[in-house]
Amino acid sequence: MNKRIGRLGAAFTAAFLILVLNLTYLQFLGAQKLAAKPENVRPLLNERRIERGDIMSADNIVLARSQADGAGYVRSYPERSLTAPVTGFYSTKYGRAGLELTYNDYLSGQSKVSSLDDYMKRLLGQDVPGNTITLTLDMRLERAAAKALGTRKGAVVALDPRTGAILALVSQPSYDPNKIDTDWKALSASEEGVLLNRVTQGRFIPGSSFKIVSAAAALERGRISPSTTFEAPAQLTVHGGKVTNYEGSSFGEVSFETAFIKSINTVFAKVGVDLGGDKLVEESEQFGFNRDTPFDLPTSMSKLPAAKDMDPLEVAWMAVGQGRIEASPLTMALVGAAIANSGEIRQPYLVARATEHDGTKVFERKPRTWLRPISVETADTLAAMMEKVVDEGTGRAARIGGVRVAGKTGTAEVGKGAPHAWFVGFAPADDPAIVVAVIVENAGTGGKVAAPIAGEVMKTWIGKND
Amino acid sequence: MSSTNRNRELLLIFFAMLVIATGFVLTALNTGQPVATALRFTGFLAAIFIAIHIANRLLVSTAEPALISLVAFISGLGLVMIWRLKPDLAAAQAIWLLLGAIALVLTMLTARRYQKFKDYKYTWAIAGVILLFAPVFLGVERGGARLWMDLGPFSFQPAEIAKLCFVFFLASYLEEKRRLLSISTKRAFGIWLPELKHLGPLLIMWAVSLVILVLERDLGTSLLFFGLFLAMLYLATGRPFYVVLGTSLFIAGATACYFAFHHVQVRFDIWLDPWLDPSGRGYQIIQSIFAMAGGGLAGTGLGLGNPNLIPAVQTDFIFSAVAEELGLLGSIAVILSYLLFISRGLKIALTADDEFGKLVAAGLTSVFALQTFVILGGTTKLIPLTGVTLPYMSYGGSSILMNFILLALLLTISAKRGEQGE
Numbered sequence: 106m107n108k109r110i111g112r113l114g115a116a117f118t119a120a121f122l123i124l125v126l127n128l129t130y131l132q133f134l135g136a137q138k139l140a141a142k143p144e145n146v147r148p149l150l151n152e153r154r155i156e157r158g159d160i161m162s163a164d165n166i167v168l169a170r171s172q173a174d175g176a177g178y179v180r181s182y183p184e185r186s187l188t189a190p191v192t193g194f195y196s197t198k199y200g201r202a203g204l205e206l207t208y209n210d211y212l213s214g215q216s217k218v219s220s221l222d223d224y225m226k227r228l229l230g231q232d233v234p235g236n237t238i239t240l241t242l243d244m245r246l247e248r249a250a251a252k253a254l255g256t257r258k259g260a261v262v263a264l265d266p267r268t269g270a271i272l273a274l275v276s277q278p279s280y281d282p283n284k285i286d287t288d289w290k291a292l293s294a295s296e297e298g299v300l301l302n303r304v305t306q307g308r309f310i311p312g313s314s315f316k317i318v319s320a321a322a323a324l325e326r327g328r329i330s331p332s333t334t335f336e337a338p339a340q341l342t343v344h345g346g347k348v349t350n351y352e353g354s355s356f357g358e359v360s361f362e363t364a365f366i367k368s369i370n371t372v373f374a375k376v377g378v379d380l381g382g383d384k385l386v387e388e389s390e391q392f393g394f395n396r397d398t399p400f401d402l403p404t405s406m407s408k409l410p411a412a413k414d415m416d417p418l419e420v421a422w423m424a425v426g427q428g429r430i431e432a433s434p435l436t437m438a439l440v441g442a443a444i445a446n447s448g449e450i451r452q453p454y455l456v457a458r459a460t461e462h463d464g465t466k467v468f469e470r471k472p473r474t475w476l477r478p479i480s481v482e483t484a485d486t487l488a489a490m491m492e493k494v495v496d497e498g499t500g501r502a503a504r505i506g507g508v509r510v511a512g513k514t515g516t517a518e519v520g521k522g523a524p525h526a527w528f529v530g531f532a533p534a535d536d537p538a539i540v541v542a543v544i545v546e547n548a549g550t551g552g553k554v555a556a557p558i559a560g561e562v563m564k565t566w567i568g569k570n571d
Numbered sequence: 572m573s574s575t576n577r578n579r580e581l582l583l584i585f586f587a588m589l590v591i592a593t594g595f596v597l598t599a600l601n602t603g604q605p606v607a608t609a610l611r612f613t614g615f616l617a618a619i620f621i622a623i624h625i626a627n628r629l630l631v632s633t634a635e636p637a638l639i640s641l642v643a644f645i646s647g648l649g650l651v652m653i654w655r656l657k658p659d660l661a662a663a664q665a666i667w668l669l670l671g672a673i674a675l676v677l678t679m680l681t682a683r684r685y686q687k688f689k690d691y692k693y694t695w696a697i698a699g700v701i702l703l704f705a706p707v708f709l710g711v712e713r714g715g716a717r718l719w720m721d722l723g724p725f726s727f728q729p730a731e732i733a734k735l736c737f738v739f740f741l742a743s744y745l746e747e748k749r750r751l752l753s754i755s756t757k758r759a760f761g762i763w764l765p766e767l768k769h770l771g772p773l774l775i776m777w778a779v780s781l782v783i784l785v786l787e788r789d790l791g792t793s794l795l796f797f798g799l800f801l802a803m804l805y806l807a808t809g810r811p812f813y814v815v816l817g818t819s820l821f822i823a824g825a826t827a828c829y830f831a832f833h834h835v836q837v838r839f840d841i842w843l844d845p846w847l848d849p850s851g852r853g854y855q856i857i858q859s860i861f862a863m864a865g866g867g868l869a870g871t872g873l874g875l876g877n878p879n880l881i882p883a884v885q886t887d888f889i890f891s892a893v894a895e896e897l898g899l900l901g902s903i904a905v906i907l908s909y910l911l912f913i914s915r916g917l918k919i920a921l922t923a924d925d926e927f928g929k930l931v932a933a934g935l936t937s938v939f940a941l942q943t944f945v946i947l948g949g950t951t952k953l954i955p956l957t958g959v960t961l962p963y964m965s966y967g968g969s970s971i972l973m974n975f976i977l978l979a980l981l982l983t984i985s986a987k988r989g990e991q992g993e
Contacts, residue, residue, distance in 0.1 A: 106806055106807070106809075106926065106929055107921050109805060109806050109809055110806060110917050110920050110921050110929070110933055111917075111921070113802060113805070113806065113917065113933065113937065114913070114914060114917045117910070117913050117917075117940045117944070118910065118914075120940075120944050120948075121906055121909070121910045121913075121944065123953065124906055124944070124947050124948060124951065124953065125903055125906055127951050127952075127953045128863065128894065128899060128902055128903065128906075128951060129899060131860060131863040131864055131894075131951060131952075132863050132864060132866055132867060132868065132894060132898065132899040132902065133867065133868055133899050135864070136863075136864040136865075136867055137864075139860060139861060139864035140861075140864055140865065142861070144849045144850070144857060144861075145861045145864075145865075146877075146880070147861055147862075147865045147876075147877055147880070150877050151865070151871075151877075154875075
């Protein structure tokens with residue numbers, strides 16, 4: 106009988122070995138897959154117990170922090186609605202948004218553990234505080250931008266064209282992330298789009314600010330220079346339709362540069378048709394249209410229709426900046442950055458570094474080039490043209506005493522209501538340190554409404570560095 | 572020899588209690604419960620096992636030395652977890668452990684001449700059947716299974732005690748009939764076949780198991796009894812034929828039940844895919860798996876997970892709580908402890924001098940092993956989930972009492988040989 110007892114023992118051992126193998130799958134190999142199941146509330150419950158890291162501005166102002174509250178922590182946002190488009194919110198009920206979403210691994214301390222001390226803590230089941238992330242956002246500039254925009258619906262974004270660092274990001278109207286749990290219903294039902302980050306996810310017709318892209322296409326891909334002359338009638342017939350100038354003005358014979366400075370639609374329509382939809386779309390894609398923009402916040406793609414889906418009239422209007430074009434303010438700021446940074450678009454970013462609670466760096470951003478849409482020569486030519494827009498053209502309201510400013514206005518017709526006012530510009534024109542894109546919804550012309558806001562933001566930044 | 576074994580036992584109990592004391596203190600610190608209570612529980616538990624140790628010195632001085640410490644570790648960890656999961660139930664569980672210890676001593680006193688038990692084989696059988704089916708007529712239904720009887724303030728699961736009765740019945744019956752059952756001249760296609768008349772007991776046990784399945788709605792108990800029967804039949808006769816035939820019969824019967832009875836069908840379907848009804852019938856098993864996944868390699872730490880998300884976590888699902896808070900390392904440690912207990916139990920069967928002792932020890936160990944496997948396999952979704960307790964660890968009086976009696980019987984059988992050897 107002893108031999109059989111031995112066999113029975115072997116059978117039990119085999120059965121228990123299978124238990125161990127199955128547990129190894131459940132607890133180790135397949136654990137992450139199970140943790141990600143939507144029915145699993147454990148990750149959220151665990152996170153509540155973790156002291157999330159702070160979100161700090163570049164000038165060391167707290168934008169988000171965790172405060173102990175009974176068994177867990179609550180998240181607070183001292184700058185409330187001003188930085189909500191950047192920080193997003195963190196809620197155990199409604200999930201996460203903004204940097205709270207995209208940098209969750211760092212903020213919750215779930216990224217790699219660097220110190221032995223933290224590793225021991227984790228082994229003992231103690232919670233390790235999350236990483237602090239420090240942004241490139243400058244609160245002085247952020248406040249100046251918000252003040253300049255006021256209560257109007259719109260967006261302002263400022264970045265350093267040499268690195269891609271975002272310096273200010275304002276989206277209005279916004280929401281108070283401290284009250285997300287109580288206000289959720291009203292916020293999510295709002296028709297104003299308060300939860301929408303207009304800078305990265307808003308999609309607007311760019312109007313004449315898009316002429317920067319059309320002009321780049323003409324200079325790079327057409328046989329056109331700033332001095333090439335064109336007839337500039339009040340209206341131009343294309344493919345059975347009409348392209349008209351703003352307020353129906355006629356300009357006689359003008360140079361391409363003058364057409365840019367005065368934002369003459371009929372000249373750009375002709376340039377667009379001569380160039381063709383293919384080249385216009387290709388050039389736009391070099392500037393970031395029809396591409397996902399790599400960024401620290403979720404972005405919506407800025408879009409153009411395919412060339413084959415457009416008739417010559419639509420191509421003409423596209424060169425002017427009207428029609429089925431959708432551009433986010435971030436994309437337009439990057440268009441400005443390409444001109445300001447000698448033809449190179451640096452990848453935009455908000456997070457400069459992440460540090461552990463003891464100050465150890467776990468992540469540091471290194472600027473890198475994203476796109477290279479135009480040559481240095483074209484960039485320099487366009488910069489000079491944009492400087493004249495501010496000196497003597499539609500963008501005069503963006504002028505700053507003692508500093509050379511370059512820019513392009515846009516006035517986007519949107520069907521009903523007043524047009525969207527745009528301005529894309531940079532300063533100082535000879536050594537650009539800041540690019541600003543502004544949109545004010547249904548507010549009037551770019552020159553009157555948007556340019557002064559951009560001027561105010563650039564002045565604050567240049568003044569600060571003095 | 573006798574004092575060596577007992578000294579070893581004391582040392583092993585000391586190590587087990589050291590681990591348990593650490594567990595209690597960590598739980599207190601992490602959950603904010605008083606450390607004083609943790610120390611009181613530790614002291615109470617240590618007193619129980621030292622008392623058992625002293626009783627062993629007096630009654631079964633040559634008994635196997637590792638079993639008590641394994642039980643101290645497993646039941647101690649169970650008490651830590653119950654205190655952590657449902658603090659109000661911990662005192663009751665501690666009292667049950669004390670009652671278990673008393674039952675252990677009483678059993679050792681009465682079972683010294685356990686060979687006499689084989690004279691009452693039909694008494695065991697009748698007692699077993701009565702205990703097994705009493706709840707069908709007198710019991711209350713819980714969690715879809717009809718297994719409990721209310722006895723004043725306590726409820727009682729008679730099937731737990733019925734297991735012991737069946738082990739004794741089968742051991743006595745098989746010891747007597749094993750030659751008859753294993754001798755046959757018939758062969759068909761080169762395969763050994765028993766005499767048809769000897770297949771009677773097999774068919775009766777099969778029927779009993781299916782009746783449990785249908786009347787008590789309990790696949791776990793059903794599987795357990797039939798598994799026990801097959802294991803002992805194999806040990807006694809050495810004929811794999813019985814195992815193959817028995818297993819086929821059980822699968823056939825269970826399949827028939829699947830199509831005939833809705834509750835069996837639901838259980839099986841939920842096992843195949845709990846995500847069919849994740850917030851309803853699949854909830855418990857899904858939460859159990861989430862708990863294990865949440866524990867990861869090293870666990871969340873005692874008191875730092877969310878095991879209370881699992882319904883009935885302190886009884887059938889206590890292992891899931893251990894896996895969450897002590898991680899894969901902890902859950903493997905627990906599984907190895909059970910495997911060690913099983914290997915010691917089979918060692919006792921191997922070294923027992925008499926066939927009846929061998930059969931009883933192996934039978935008891937098989938019940939223990941099968942029950943542990945059925946519930947661990949169920950909570951890890953390896954096999955369909957059935958409601959049986961995890962020996963020594965789950966909250967519940969009947970289970971604790973039965974397993975301490977089982978422990979006493981194993982110790983007594985192991986001591987018998989020692990005595991004769993001296």
